[in-house]
Amino acid sequence: MKVFILLITAKMVIFEKKTIRASHMKKYLILIVLVWSVSVSAFAIGLDTLKVSLPSLHWALQMNLPGFVLQSSDVNTKIEGRYISAYNDSLAMDVSVGIEENSLRLNSSKALRDSSWIQLKRLFYVKQAVIPDSVRYESGNCAFADFFVSSIYGNVVNQRNIIVYLFYNNFCVTVQVIKSNYKDTDVENLNKVLSSIKLIAPYSHVSLEHFIDGVDYFNNGNYNLAAKILQMALDENKRDQLLSKDQLYWLISNLGLAYGFSKQLGKAVSTLNYGIRTDPYFPMFYYNLAGVYAMADDLTETIYYLFQAFQYKKNMAQGNEFPDPKKDELFRKYWKNEKFRDAVRNL
Known part of the structure; x- marks a missing residue:
């Protein structure tokens, strides 16, 4: 159990000692x-x-x-x-x-x-x-x-x-x-x-709450818990519709990766394909699906979905940059692969 005593010194004002027995x-x-x-x-x-x-x-x-x-x-x-x-x-x-x-x-x-x-x-x-x-x-x-x-x-x-x-x-x-x-x-x-x-009690969570929690666990590298919680957010959002379009797309994209990182590759592929059916013009669904196929050691599918992602990269959410697969850890295993390098170069 985390110990919560702060014993804060930065906010203390030092003054004459007073004791309470x-x-x-x-x-x-x-x-x-x-x-x-x-x-x-x-x-x-x-x-x-x-x-x-x-x-x-x-x-x-x-x-x-x-x-x-x-x-x-x-x-x-x-x-x-x-x-x-x-x-x-x-x-x-x-x-x-x-x-x-x-x-x-x-x-x-x-x-x-x-x-x-x-x-x-x-x-x-x-x-x-x-x-x-x-x-x-x-x-x-x-x-x-x-x-x-x-x-x-x-x-x-x-x-x-x-x-x-x-x-x-x-x-x-x-x-x-x-x-x-x-x-x-x-x-x-x-x-x-x-x-x-x-x-x-009872207390009912909403999709936004699960979304925030899932983001925290994803960013902290606990992909098993992130996948579980982000899936709950996706399911709940189908009922309450609280997530914005950008939040929903982020959720689906990263839920796919969370499943991939936690070695649930079938769920990862299914989730990202659901995203593609939701919006076939959003590039990160394809890009992260390429990453999942890289996890599965399938270079052909990796290149295919990277090509699809590049086709729609102009549709990135405002303020977000399209990632560079030559520098992305998702594709590190292929950085020295000539077929991968040639494909990315042509893209």
């Missing part, structure tokens, strides 16, 4: 009741109401983060997992959210919290973090870690950290809120963020 800290513990809600809304991109889910899930985590700015949105390159972080400058508050598969084979929110705490203690040691107060407890289906960081590498930071752990349907959910330069009066703002946490 455990007995005092317990007075300000924030207890959350996780609320179930039925969602009829689609994918929310804005942070005012942030929904975080994964392609295979029929539920989502929702939080209200008005005034927050998205800092990062990453996927796990090996498993199905998403991590989002946001920052509110006026509140000097960070929020990190993560959902991922149960790769550690845990069985409860408490086990998830305890596993994370072991990693956190190692991180405290590495960063020379002084932790004068920490409380760990459970409430409902959630487990919590609430701790104070007074200094990092000898620099005073006065940082309150509250981490919520939820183990649900064999997935691990983590929400961490970090308040820099913490004062007791900051509890109200912490409560606003934490009390807004909800599980939305």
Whole structure:
């Protein structure tokens, strides 16, 4: 499980040390009741109401983060997992959210919290973090870690950290809120963020959501997951029609490659032929099909579909350049092949 503690130093304002002892800290513990809600809304991109889910899930985590700015949105390159972080400058508050598969084979929110705490203690040691107060407890289906960081590498930071752990349907959910330069009066703002946490169920994904996720996994080289998710996007778009023409063509082109890279060559050919039937004048369907035949060691078909692609290269989407097969890694195996070189030269 990814450890979400940020221990941010760049945003810290160093000031006179203030310590909150455990007995005092317990007075300000924030207890959350996780609320179930039925969602009829689609994918929310804005942070005012942030929904975080994964392609295979029929539920989502929702939080209200008005005034927050998205800092990062990453996927796990090996498993199905998403991590989002946001920052509110006026509140000097960070929020990190993560959902991922149960790769550690845990069985409860408490086990998830305890596993994370072991990693956190190692991180405290590495960063020379002084932790004068920490409380760990459970409430409902959630487990919590609430701790104070007074200094990092000898620099005073006065940082309150509250981490919520939820183990649900064999997935691990983590929400961490970090308040820099913490004062007791900051509890109200912490409560606003934490009390807004909800599980939305059932949750219906839309094609655009799967499209964005599939792009992330494709760009990170997890072609098996990319193929699975982009196929879901294509299937869903047949129902909701949310993707633009350019998005749909990108989706089909790269779904074909994702199948090819994950050695599902039959599906790759079928997908790209579907693209050709959708628009026989779009060059990248032919170009990527040439790439798939290169993966299958079929030089004749590779050259044939490259020829077709060159026929329609003027139809590339605006702002995109037609690729050069002499420099494209898809065709590296043929770069020194005379027949391939002659064909490309003639094209």
